[in-house]
């Protein structure tokens with residue numbers, strides 16, 4: 001049996017039972033970030049980590065070292081925001097073949113520093129380690145502060161409104177353009193899609209805003225809308241019903257660049273967008289009732305006989321989303 005045969009979710013289900021969760025942990029593995037008590041009132045500290053590997057998460061042909069640094073910060077801070085927390089600091093690990101140009105490591109750090117500063121945070125430390133020929137990997141651990149209870153994946157309830165802050169499918173469309181290979185002469189508007197893939201800019205401030213507004217569940221969209229909504233559905237024991245009409249504009253905006261079918265796949269299954277998907281009590285359904293930056297895209301329904309899952313206009317979409325091991 002290999003990792004490819006089981007995929008990420010099944011691997012996690014097998015390893016979680018082997019890992020003791022420290023005493024007095026508020027929230028252990030399984031959500032966007034873990035939570036421990038801060039020791040100050042009811043507030044908590046969130047902790048999360050995300051890694052990028054050359055060849056798997058970026059290619060040097062299309063991403064500069066600064067892009068890689070900024071993207072790794074964005075991925076991590078999106079997980080902090082998805083708990084409803086604000087960033088408190090980063091730890092950075094660089095694992096590199098000793099033949100890596102010094103300039104690459106310097107530019108990586110410049111990208112990390114700029115992205116951290118833009119998010120009103122900074123770097124607390126890290127680690128350096130060498131690796132075999134051609135290996136290059138960046139790992140960041142982010143720490144965040146909560147002002148109130150964390151917003152987990154498990155609090156969605158039937159009747160809630162499903163809303164998203166940030167764009168959908170743009171990083172995936174950028175990846176399509178890179179993989180198609182003819183991106184160097186891209187039109188100005190296509191360059192925005194390439195940038196969304198090189199260094200996404202998640203709506204970080206929307207996370208704490210959602211928490212403040214009473215969001216019941218939240219996740220950042222790293223592996224695709226349907227797959228990540230499915231994680232909220234599974235954790236909450238509900239069905240998430242997305243409305244095709246609410247996604248039509250997102251799909252139409254990408255179609256001229258990648259074609260209609262790929263545009264739909266980008267919006268429903270594209271990874272690395274790091275927008276925030278949240279479920280709010282139904283009385284907040286009107287856009288002015290939702291916190292700034294969120295727009296409604298669906299409803300939470302009872303799970304029904306088929307169990308928790310995601311549907312689009314009542315039908316289970318035939319899209320998969322990203323899995324590092326192909327599961």
Ligand SMILES: Nc1ncnc2c1ncn2[C@@H]1O[C@H](COP(=O)(O)OP(=O)(O)O)[C@@H](O)[C@H]1O
Nearest residue numbers: 012015019028029030031032033034050079222
């Ligand atoms: N090797 C591991 N050991 C323990 N927990 C892990 C491991 N890998 C991932 N996790 C936990 O599993 C959950 C899902 O991980 P992941 O899919 O990477 O989350 P995200 O998409 O939010 O970055 C997270 O709570 C994470 O902390």
Ligand SMILES: Cc1ncc(C[n+]2csc(CCOP(=O)(O)OP(=O)(O)O)c2C)c(N)n1
Nearest residue numbers: 050055056057058059075222223271272322
């Ligand atoms: C060379 C290359 N191939 C494929 C991808 C696509 N890709 C890599 S990781 C990923 C999903 C996000 O993975 P990760 O950042 O590990 O997410 P998380 O742990 O937050 O779920 C996608 C769509 C890419 N960015 N670069």
Ligand SMILES: [Mg+2]
Nearest residue numbers: 032079220222
């Ligand atoms: Mg996440």
